[in-house]
Amino acid sequence: MSSTQVNQLPAEFSELEQFATQWANTTMEAQYQARLRCSIADMQPFYEATKRRIDDIKAYLDGKSFDDYTEADHALGHLAIAWVPVAEAIEVFKQTRVPDSKGYWELVQEPASFQ
Amino acid sequence: MVETTYFDNSAPGEGWTRRLGYDSELLNYEDMISPEFFELEREAIFRPAWHYIGRADTIPRPGMYFTKELEVLRASVLATRSDDGQVQVFHNVCPHRGNKLVWDTDASQEVQGRCKTFYCKFHGIQFDTTGKVALLTEKNAWIGSQGEDLKLAAVPFEVWNGFIFVNLDPQGPRETLREFLGDKYYHGFDDYPFELCSERYFVRMNARANWKTMIDGFSETYHAPTTHAKTFNTAPTEHMVYGAEHFGVEGKHRHMVFAGVPEDFFNFDYERLTNAYGTGPRHEFPEVLKTLPEVSNPTGLEAWGNSSHKIWPNFFIQHYHPGWYLTYRMCPLSYNEMRFEVEIFMPKPRNFSDTLSQKASIFMVLEAALQDFSLLEATQLGLETRAFQRYPLTDQEVLIRAFHQEVYKTVDAYRKCNESDVITSS
Numbered sequence: 001m002s003s004t005q006v007n008q009l010p011a012e013f014s015e016l017e018q019f020a021t022q023w024a025n026t027t028m029e030a031q032y033q034a035r036l037r038c039s040i041a042d043m044q045p046f047y048e049a050t051k052r053r054i055d056d057i058k059a060y061l062d063g064k065s066f067d068d069y070t071e072a073d074h075a076l077g078h079l080a081i082a083w084v085p086v087a088e089a090i091e092v093f094k095q096t097r098v099p100d101s102k103g104y105w106e107l108v109q110e111p112a113s114f115q
Numbered sequence: 116m117v118e119t120t121y122f123d124n125s126a127p128g129e130g131w132t133r134r135l136g137y138d139s140e141l142l143n144y145e146d147m148i149s150p151e152f153f154e155l156e157r158e159a160i161f162r163p164a165w166h167y168i169g170r171a172d173t174i175p176r177p178g179m180y181f182t183k184e185l186e187v188l189r190a191s192v193l194a195t196r197s198d199d200g201q202v203q204v205f206h207n208v209c210p211h212r213g214n215k216l217v218w219d220t221d222a223s224q225e226v227q228g229r230c231k232t233f234y235c236k237f238h239g240i241q242f243d244t245t246g247k248v249a250l251l252t253e254k255n256a257w258i259g260s261q262g263e264d265l266k267l268a269a270v271p272f273e274v275w276n277g278f279i280f281v282n283l284d285p286q287g288p289r290e291t292l293r294e295f296l297g298d299k300y301y302h303g304f305d306d307y308p309f310e311l312c313s314e315r316y317f318v319r320m321n322a323r324a325n326w327k328t329m330i331d332g333f334s335e336t337y338h339a340p341t342t343h344a345k346t347f348n349t350a351p352t353e354h355m356v357y358g359a360e361h362f363g364v365e366g367k368h369r370h371m372v373f374a375g376v377p378e379d380f381f382n383f384d385y386e387r388l389t390n391a392y393g394t395g396p397r398h399e400f401p402e403v404l405k406t407l408p409e410v411s412n413p414t415g416l417e418a419w420g421n422s423s424h425k426i427w428p429n430f431f432i433q434h435y436h437p438g439w440y441l442t443y444r445m446c447p448l449s450y451n452e453m454r455f456e457v458e459i460f461m462p463k464p465r466n467f468s469d470t471l472s473q474k475a476s477i478f479m480v481l482e483a484a485l486q487d488f489s490l491l492e493a494t495q496l497g498l499e500t501r502a503f504q505r506y507p508l509t510d511q512e513v514l515i516r517a518f519h520q521e522v523y524k525t526v527d528a529y530r531k532c533n534e535s536d537v538i539t540s541s
Contacts, residue, residue: 028474028477028478032478032481051384051385051388054388054389055388057467058467058468058471061466061467061468062466062467062468077467077470077471080467080471081470081471081474081475083385084385084389084471084474084475084478085478085482087383087384087385087388088385088478088479088482091384091385092345092346092383092482093345098482098485098486099345099486100486100489100490101485101486101488101489102489103320103321103322103485103488103489103492104320104485105318105319105320105481105484105485106318106319106320107316107317107318107481108317108318108319109315109316109317110316110317111314111315111316113470114467114470
């Protein structure tokens with residue numbers, strides 16, 4: 001389900017464009033899988049750059065109704081959601097996988113985003 | 116490390132164990148490590164019980180369906196909605212040659228979708244959403260009316276607050292769902308607006324552990340500062356800080372109430388930025404909260420955070436502040452294997468901030484579940500060594516005691532009616 005096409009973010013967030021292809025996946029399953037493929041060092045630039053803009057992303061997207069989202073808005077929203085598991089790995093666990101855990105969950109179903 | 120005193124569990128003077136009428140004997144966990152005991156549980160515990168299979172609002176329109184595997188009873192059921200708008204539940208089995216009817220790619224896996232008729236992959240017979248034959252193939256080859264008389268086998272079911280429950284006792288249900296749940300539960304949630312929590316997340320995990328390890332894991336809260344030490348930025352202390360506020364037993368069912376954390380309490384930057392915490396999103400949904408049923412907060416706890424209702428034998432409903440809920444199903448596969456199913460239901464996000472808060476909290480829940488899971492497998496492996504015969508439980512683990520006593524009691528009663536070799540609790 002992972003999305004490999006280049007996602008174009010809104011112009012206001014152009015400095016995050018470099019992360020869109022890798023991180024703006026459309027499902028939580030794919031967003032989490034993207035984290036599992038990376039080391040902490042790999043994720044650090046995405047983590048820091050996006051963290052600086054999370055409040056701006058919320059303000060920008062909260063200003064629109066879901067019906068009015070452009071494709072770029074969708075990609076921006078997904079990028080911000082994908083930042084969560086990355087931040088969790090960096091801030092909480094200091095490693096990609098949850099400590100003392102070799103299992104994995106399967107997110108069988110999730111609601112479509114932004115509807 | 117944070118040492119919060121917010122969790123001020125106030126056990127009654129005599130302790131929960133005595134208050135709820137239990138003794139303090141050490142507990143034997145043979146019921147989790149014996150293959151023979153598990154075989155008895157199938158008929159003693161699961162056969163007579165009512166089982167939640169899914170919510171009716173996941174199949175709102177005619178022809179929508181889902182299948183549900185109940186491996187412990189070697190059953191597969193098919194829930195659908197017929198043209199007249201009624202929920203229908205059938206055995207997911209073709210009445211012609213007995214093969215599983217609705218599946219895709221892998222016959223052991225569950226499926227969902229929408230169709231006009233259910234088409235058998237074997238000989239092409241089609242059944243409508245009321246279970247009757249809609250199209251009979253090789254019409255002239257059938258003997259008498261045996262072909263046109265084919266009909267899917269109906270499964271007894273009841274819908275309770277949108278939750279579809281089935282009963283798979285071949286003699287028919289021994290008690291109604293109302294009798295099974297008891298009046299307190301059956302009517303206790305009448306005012307809770309389950310339908311407002313329409314955002315459904317469905318998560319599955321498999322663990323090499325007995326189904327009861329997970330029930331025990333979620334029957335006390337004070338493992339959190341150890342098992343989830345990083346997530347909650349805590350360390351275990353001699354003073355209990357993560358105990359539950361209230362425990363109750365209602366027949367075979369049990370419940371537990373836990374305090375919430377203050378609205379502005381965050382351990383990490385990413386929690387603050389997403390307005391989420393390990394116990395859920397922080398945005399307010401007052402239309403859900405204002406109808407919190409008394410059964411969820413029996414003592415009127417002001418700092419109410421969540422309540423967990425453990426429905427016999429393996430179904431949990433947990434309500435959380437500020438207004439969402441989840442269900443757990445601990446599905447037994449063998450004496451030391453289970454599938455854990457979580458359905459998370461949240462209100463519709465009003466804006467992106469709500470979406471971010473909800474999805475962030477779900478990531479946190481899932482990360483925590485991974486930590487729980489490894490512990491369960493470690494528990495199973497440890498118990499199977501039989502290094503100890505009996506184990507103590509703290510006062511905060513009274514629901515584990517209540518549950519295992521009920522399991523032993525139910526299996527013993529079944530054994531007395533059926534001659535077979537058994538393992539007893541004594």
